[in-house]
Structure formats: structure tokens, C-alpha cells
Amino acid sequence: MTLSLLFQHIVNALSLGSLYALLAIGYTMVYGILRLINFAHGDIFMVGAYVAFYGITLMSLPWWAALLFSIVFTAFFGIVLERVAYKPLRDSPRISIMISAIGASFLLESLAVLIFGGRPKGMPVPDVLSKVVYFGSVSMITISLIIPLFTFALLIVLLWIVNKTKIGMAMRAVSTDIEAARLMAVDVNKVVSVTFGIGSLLAALGGIMWSFKYPQLNPLMGMMPGLKCFIAAVIGGIGNIAGAVLGGFLLGIIEIMMVALLPTLSGYRDAFAFILLIIVLLIKPTGLLGKRQAEKV
Amino acid sequence: MSKKSSIRGGPISKNMLYTIIFLGACILFIFLADRLFDAFSLRVFNLCAIYIVLALSLNLLNGFTGLFSLGHAGFMAVGAYVSALLTMPAPLKEMNYFLVPIVSWLHHVTIPFLPALIIAGLVSACVGFLIGAPVLRLRDDYLAIATLGFGEIIRVIITNAQSITNGAQGLKGLPRFSTTFAVWTAAGLVVLFMVLLMRSSYGRAMKAVRDDELAAEAMGINVFRVKVTSFTVSSFLAGIGGALLGHMITTIDPKMFTFTLTYNILLIVVLGGVGSISGSVISAIIVTVMMEALRFLDEPINLIFFKTPAMPGLRMVVFSILLMVMIIYRQKGLMGNKEFSWEMFQNVFVKKSKKGGSHARTP
Numbered sequence: 181m182t183l184s185l186l187f188q189h190i191v192n193a194l195s196l197g198s199l200y201a202l203l204a205i206g207y208t209m210v211y212g213i214l215r216l217i218n219f220a221h222g223d224i225f226m227v228g229a230y231v232a233f234y235g236i237t238l239m240s241l242p243w244w245a246a247l248l249f250s251i252v253f254t255a256f257f258g259i260v261l262e263r264v265a266y267k268p269l270r271d272s273p274r275i276s277i278m279i280s281a282i283g284a285s286f287l288l289e290s291l292a293v294l295i296f297g298g299r300p301k302g303m304p305v306p307d308v309l310s311k312v313v314y315f316g317s318v319s320m321i322t323i324s325l326i327i328p329l330f331t332f333a334l335l336i337v338l339l340w341i342v343n344k345t346k347i348g349m350a351m352r353a354v355s356t357d358i359e360a361a362r363l364m365a366v367d368v369n370k371v372v373s374v375t376f377g378i379g380s381l382l383a384a385l386g387g388i389m390w391s392f393k394y395p396q397l398n399p400l401m402g403m404m405p406g407l408k409c410f411i412a413a414v415i416g417g418i419g420n421i422a423g424a425v426l427g428g429f430l431l432g433i434i435e436i437m438m439v440a441l442l443p444t445l446s447g448y449r450d451a452f453a454f455i456l457l458i459i460v461l462l463i464k465p466t467g468l469l470g471k472r473q474a475e476k477v
Numbered sequence: 478m479s480k481k482s483s484i485r486g487g488p489i490s491k492n493m494l495y496t497i498i499f500l501g502a503c504i505l506f507i508f509l510a511d512r513l514f515d516a517f518s519l520r521v522f523n524l525c526a527i528y529i530v531l532a533l534s535l536n537l538l539n540g541f542t543g544l545f546s547l548g549h550a551g552f553m554a555v556g557a558y559v560s561a562l563l564t565m566p567a568p569l570k571e572m573n574y575f576l577v578p579i580v581s582w583l584h585h586v587t588i589p590f591l592p593a594l595i596i597a598g599l600v601s602a603c604v605g606f607l608i609g610a611p612v613l614r615l616r617d618d619y620l621a622i623a624t625l626g627f628g629e630i631i632r633v634i635i636t637n638a639q640s641i642t643n644g645a646q647g648l649k650g651l652p653r654f655s656t657t658f659a660v661w662t663a664a665g666l667v668v669l670f671m672v673l674l675m676r677s678s679y680g681r682a683m684k685a686v687r688d689d690e691l692a693a694e695a696m697g698i699n700v701f702r703v704k705v706t707s708f709t710v711s712s713f714l715a716g717i718g719g720a721l722l723g724h725m726i727t728t729i730d731p732k733m734f735t736f737t738l739t740y741n742i743l744l745i746v747v748l749g750g751v752g753s754i755s756g757s758v759i760s761a762i763i764v765t766v767m768m769e770a771l772r773f774l775d776e777p778i779n780l781i782f783f784k785t786p787a788m789p790g791l792r793m794v795v796f797s798i799l800l801m802v803m804i805i806y807r808q809k810g811l812m813g814n815k816e817f818s819w820e821m822f823q824n825v826f827v828k829k830s831k832k833g834g835s836h837a838r839t840p
Contacts, residue, residue, distance in 0.1 A: 268805045276808050283800040290793035451633035454626030
């Protein structure tokens with residue numbers, strides 16, 4: 181393999197890893213606060229992409245305006261979803277709320293088939309993002325470069341929110357102990373809503389950038405990335421934002437590199453994430469960066 | 478429990494008589510259905526039996542042992558493929574494997590349905606055991622996601638093992654062995670097995686593990702062994718169910734056994750009541766029949782004044798909403814974790830005037 185090809189693979193791996201990281205953050209934040217696998221997160225990713233698509237095609241907005249509209253819409257959508265599907269079950273057994281999450285995921289998918297249609301749609305990619313740039317002998321499209329940079333910028337903002345602001349402090353408090361946080365006059369409902377809002381916003385961004393990079397939309401497009409990103413979050417240590425990012429990048433890089441270096445195994449690409457997950461779970465069940473929790477009796 | 482004591486009450490108590498009459502009526506109905514139903518209705522009717530098997534196998538895990546598993550479709554795929562490969566005659570195999578020829582040791586294997594079905598269950602149980610032994614150390618959500626992962630891995634392996642499973646093309650023209658008699662016998666045996674299992678010490682150990690793992694361990698139950706046993710038995714039943722499904726549809730391919738299939742079975746289990754055998758049976762029948770009966774939702778509906786356009790997908794929306802509403806407003810499902818008994822039946826009619834009479838008993 182030539183050096184330029186390797187470099188190309190690295191850029192691809194980084195951009196896929198960034199997309200995984202964006203989605204994994206949503207999973208990890210929700211899990212950290214509610215101990216819930218939000219199975220519908222992958223479908224929120226799909227909703228984000230579709231809203232941007234209709235923003236560009238139906239409302240003929242410029243792509244950046246469609247992007248803004250989509251992330252705002254999807255953030256609200258995520259908040260409403262939590263209010264409707266998860267809030268009534270907050271005190272029920274965790275299995276019930278997980279089944280509700282699975283139900284919500286299938287509801288969104290079948291609604292998408294009903295409203296958007298089952299046939300795949302082509303995302304109109306703006307010229308700025310699909311331009312091919314050359315670095316010596318390495319050629320790549322701009323979106324592959326923009327995705328990692330954008331993700332890093334977002335991460336810095338997110339870490340600032342979580343670690344330095346008041347709402348971030350409330351989030352950390354709720355994730356440590358929801359009851360104690362309530363006693364300390366933290367508005368738990370608000371914190372949960374903000375968490376879902378931020379998670380959905382990132383998922384929408386991920387979905388839009390995903391569809392700019394792989395410009396095809398279909399109602400089930402969020403299923404596989406959703407599962408993989410949850411796996412990324414578990415591998416990194418669920419509940420830990422840095423862990424989710426690490427897991428996302430790890431998964432993206434290994435996936436691309438495996439297909440690049442061992443093309444015979446490319447059929448097993450989708451199984452690979454699951455194999456990695458099971459290995460990590462068996463060796464270190466709390467994930468790479470997760471803290472070991474003492475079991476309460 | 479109340480049922481048991483009433484059985485002891487006399488040589489043939491009233492309840493036992495009801496049960497015998499009810500079972501007789503069921504068998505009669507199955508025979509009549511086999512004769513009188515048209516092909517489509519009979520197919521739906523038989524599908525009910527297969528879903529009973531599948532729902533009970535998932536309920537054994539989710540409801541009775543408290544292990545939340547989402548990898549059921551994988552075990553069904555194993556069962557369906559094993560049984561298909563064992564029963565398909567050699568010329569049919571040659572017709573299917575036109576891209577890559579089948580491995581030679583499988584080419585001329587053709588055995589009757591019943592042994593093939595049992596081998597399918599056993600292979601599936603072996604896979605379940607191999608997966609369960611490491612994975613069952615995990616808890617709750619981690620277990621759910623790991624089993625989901627294994628389900629996907631099985632599917633990807635089947636897609637890629639071209640010379641054994643024919644890969645993504647799938648297998649076509651499976652012998653149509655799933656007759657009314659076969660599927661309902663299987664369903665009956667599985668129901669009987671579950672009832673007996675839940676009355677045995679194994680079943681009680683499983684329930685103990687579900688209710689409180691630590692307490693069960695303190696009482697001297699080998700928790701890990703109970704979990705592995707439950708997982709293996711459930712995989713066996715799932716393999717049988719998958720094989721029956723394969724021989725009914727007569728076409729199998731890896732895309733059939735995605736997470737969606739597991740979801741459909743989960744829907745049945747949850748609607749029927751997690752931890753109720755009779756609940757699973759009733760809900761399997763209701764859901765299967767409704768899935769077919771509601772097909773009109775996908776087609777254009779004629780509402781006298783105007784005609785709605787065809788809306789493919791509306792049926793699944795209705796089902797998802799049904800599940801969500803059930804989960805949010807009645808988490809216990811149709812039957813809760815109780816079993817059907819004639820007393821319950823009587824209560825419904827006698828206490829109809831007293832509102833909420835049946836709810837008062839819930840602890």
C-alpha cells in the first residue's frame with residue numbers, strides 16, 4: 181500500500197470515527213443520567229437527516245439554513261420523545277423502559293416508512309462540501325476533512341458545557357445520584373430534557389453530515405449506525421463522554437483499516453463491532469474508561 | 478396454586494372437566510380448521526402455533542429467568558438453516574447453490590423431518606450454550622446488547638458462509654413439512670413442557686433467580702448454572718420454532734432473521750404478560766391474526782365519501798403504537814405474570830358489577 185493511499189484511509193477513518201463519536205455521545209449522556217439504552221437514538225439520527233433533506237428540497241433553503249433548522253427541530257423532537265415515551269416509566273423496572281425505547285425506535289422507523297416512503301432518497305450535497313481537494317497525490321472530498329474538525333470543535337463546546345456551566349453541574353449531579361440531586365433542588369426533568377436535547381442535536385448533526393458523505397437516505401439508515409455507536413459508547417465506558425469519543429474513533433478507525441488491509445474480511449464488517457464489544461465486555465465490563473461501580477445490595 | 482388445590486379436591490373436579498372439554502374443543506377446532514379453512518387462513522392459523530413456540534421460548538428467558546435477551550432471531554436462523562440443509566434433497570441443493578457449490582459433506586445428506594427438527598433444536602441449543610456461558614456473566618442492559626450482538630454475528634456469518642448456507646441468496650423451495658398437525662403438536666408439546674418446567678424445581682429456581690439473584694444464591698441455588706440452562710433450553714425452542722417457520726414459508730435468507738423478528742416476538746411476550754405461559758399463547762394468537770387482519774390498513778381504504786390513498790407501513794405504525802401504549806399504561810400486559818385459570822374466568826363474569834375486583838389482588 182502506498183503512503184498516499186494509507187493517508188487517504190486515515191482521513192476516511194477519522195471522519196467515520198467522528199460521526200460515530202457524535203452519535204455515541206448521545207447514548208452515553210442519556211445512559212449516564214437515566215440508565216437507559218435509548219434505542220431510538222439511531223432513528224433520531226435518521227430524522228435529522230430527513231428534515232435537512234426536506235429543508236433543502238421542499239423548502240429550498242440553503243444547505244446551512246436547512247442544517248440549522250434540522251438540528252433545532254430534531255433537538256425538540258428528542259425532548260418530546262422523552263416526555264412521551266420515557267418519562268411516564270421513569271420509576272418502573274429498567275426492562276419496561278428499555279422495551280419502551282425499542283418500541284419508540286420501531287414506531288419512528290415505521291412512521292418514517294409511512295411519511296417519507298420506503299424508497300431511498302438521494303441527498304443533494306452542496307458543491308462546497310463535495311469538492312475534491314488534492315494534497316500532493318492524495319485526493320479527498322472536503323466533507324471528509326470538515327467532519328473531524330467540526331467534531332473536535334463541538335466536543336470542546338460540549339465538555340465546556342458539562343464541566344463549567346451550571347446546567348452541566350446539574351447533569352453530573354443527576355447522573356451520580358438522581359434522588360440526592362432532587363433533594364438539592366436540581367430540576368431533574370429539566371436536566372433530562374436538556375440532555376435529550378443536546379444528544380438529539382448531536383445526532384442530527386451526525387445524521388446530516390453522514391448523509392453529505394454517504395448521500396443516500398432511507399428510513400432504516402439509523403439502525404446500524406445506532407447499534408454501532410451504542411457499542412462505541414459501551415466500549416469507551418458508558419456514561420463517560422470522553423469514553424464515547426474514544427470508542428467512536430476506535431470503532432471507525434478499526435473498521436476502515438480492517439476493510440482496507442484485509443479486504444477478504446470486508447463481509448464481516450458489520451459483525452466486527454459486535455465482536456469487539458463482546459471482547460471488551462468480557463475483559464473489562466465497564467468499558468475502557470468506565471469506573472468500576474460497587475454493587476448496591 | 479388455586480388450580481392445583483382444586484384438582485386435589487375430588488376425583489374429577491369441575492375445573493378439570495372444563496379443562497378437558499376445552500382441550501377437546503381445541504383439538505376438534507384444529508382438525509376442522511385443517512379441513513375447512515382456505516389456504517391463506519390455514520397459513521395464518523399455523524403461523525399462530527409457530528409464534529406460540531417462539532413466544533414461549535423468549536418468555537422462558539425474559540419472563541421466567543429475568544434475562545433480557547435480544548438475540549433470539551439468531552437462534553431461529555440456526556434452527557431454520559440446520560433443518561433446511563438436512564431435509565433438502567440433493568437435486569434441490571444443486572439448484573440453489575448455483576454461485577458457489579455446496580460443501581461435499583452436506584450435499585447428499587437428506588433425512589426425514591422429525592430427526593432434522595430435533596437436530597436443528599440441538600444445534601441451536603449448542604450455539605446457545607457456547608454463547609451463554611461467557612455472556613451470562615453480564616447483567617441487564619449489557620446482556621441485552623451482547624445477545625443482540627451475537628444475533629447479528631450469527632446472521633453475518635450465515636451471510637458470508639457461502640458454501641454452506643448459500644449466503645445472501647438464501648435457500649428456496651424447502652420441503653413444506655410444517656403441516657397443521659406438525660406445528661400444533663409442536664406448540665402443544667412446548668406449552669406442556671413449559672407448564673411442567675415451571676412446576677418443577679428447575680422452574681422455581683429460575684423464578685427465584687429472576688426475583689432476587691442474591692437471595693437465590695444465598696438459598697444455595699447455583700445462579701450461573703440456572704441461567705445457562707435457561708438460555709440453552711430457550712435456544713433449543715427458538716431453533717425448533719425457526720425450523721418450523723422455515724418449512725412453512727419454504728424460503729429462508731439471512732435478511733429474514735434481523736432484529737425485527739426478535740422485536741415481533743418480544744411484542745407478543747410483552748403484550749401477553751412477561752412471565753405468563755397462557756398470556757404468551759393468547760397474545761401469540763391475537764397478534765398473529767391481527768398482523769394479517771390489519772393488512773387492509775396498508776391498502777387504500779374506502780370511506781364512503783372519499784378513498785384514502787394506499788399507505789404502506791401504516792400497519793406497523795399501529796402495532797408500534799399499541800406496544801407503546803401497553804407498556805406505558807399497562808406494563809403487566811394482558812395477563813400480568815398470572816396464569817389463566819377457570820376461577821379468573823368466572824371472576825370476570827361474576828364480578829362484572831364490582832369494578833376493579835380483579836385488580837385488588839395484585840400485591
